[in-house]
Amino acid sequence: MAEQQQQLQRRQRVYRQRRDVFNEYNDDELIKRFRMNRAGIITVADLVRDKLQSRTERNQPLSPETKVAITLRYLATGKMQQCSIDDFGTSQATISRVITQTIDALSEPDIVTQFVKFPLTRQEVQVKQEEFMEDYRFPGVVGTIDGTHIRIVAPSVDEHLYVNRKRYHSINVQVVFDAKYRILDVLARWPGSVHDARILDESGLKALFEQNYVPAGCYLLGDSGYPCKEWLLTPYLNPLAGVQTNYNTAHKRTRCVV
Structure with missing residues (x-):
């Protein structure tokens, strides 16, 4: 007992x-x-x-x-x-x-789709474009895009693929923001060594634009690491004085959202 x-x-x-x-x-x-x-x-x-x-x-x-x-x-x-x-x-x-x-x-x-949703209808797109026009005076823009590196512990499989250009292990996360700092799209599955342009090229976001799910006349703004497309506006690499320089200035000011 x-x-x-x-x-x-x-x-x-x-x-x-x-x-x-x-x-x-x-x-x-x-x-x-x-x-x-x-x-x-x-x-x-x-x-x-x-x-x-x-x-x-x-x-x-x-x-x-x-x-x-x-x-x-x-x-x-x-x-x-x-x-x-x-x-x-x-x-x-x-x-x-x-x-x-x-x-x-x-x-x-x-849960995610309650808060993260890319605009596809004309009405949704118009709201995003009006916000960018009101806040930044840049017409036609629905979102700004960039990649951000999220640091991770070195994985045991394919470790070298996760080492980014700054020499630490990461996931390269593609994010799109609207003018009010709300996330419209996020893709978080690529190793840190993968370039931003490749992530976009193989993303569903590209398909939305190129398969005409997004209404015509809508643009994303991206930095010079992305290729310029009909729906993706990037800065001039060597802008001439005047219109091109003014465009780059407006582009940079608007893209700062992301």
């Missing part, structure tokens, strides 16, 4: 004290740590609540809001997971599971 009691005591879990960051911090402090205020975190949690809600109340489960906050903390700061352990009183294994679970939930197509 005594031996059974000792085994039971050894099996009993000891839980760390968890901090209630939502009551401990005001909105300014939450934004500083998580890049969102309380209402923003709750809004994100509501999007994926069904996917993040624990099915039982055993083992002190984390709420969807806490899971979102842990993930935001990790993504917003770029720090190691230890910072989340200190903030939330959870183990590193739990932190890893929470981050993976939350990102997977937010990456589901039914």
Whole structure:
């Protein structure tokens, strides 16, 4: 009997004290740590609540809001997971599971397409063009495009393909923004060594334009790393004084959105 009691005591879990960051911090402090205020975190949690809600109340489960906050903390700061352990009183294994679970939930197509959608109808396109015209006085533009390198841990397979021109491992992510800094299209599957122009050339975005899914008279703006096309405007490499120089100036000012 005594031996059974000792085994039971050894099996009993000891839980760390968890901090209630939502009551401990005001909105300014939450934004500083998580890049969102309380209402923003709750809004994100509501999007994926069904996917993040624990099915039982055993083992002190984390709420969807806490899971979102842990993930935001990790993504917003770029720090190691230890910072989340200190903030939330959870183990590193739990932190890893929470981050993976939350990102997977937010990456589901039914969630992504609520916020990331390229304009295809004449009405949608017109709205984007009017925003660029109003803010930058550049006609016909629906989006600005560029690649951005997201640093990753060196993979075990085809490691050399992920080394970019700055000599670190990355994914080269193609992104298109509208005039209001909203993402219209994102492609995040190419190794860091792949050039921006090739990513575009093999993307569904190119197909949308060249197969006439996007209405005529719509343009993307890209830097000189892209080829100039009927639907993709790039700067003059050696502009002449006057019209070409003025065009390059307007192009650069508008492209800064991305």
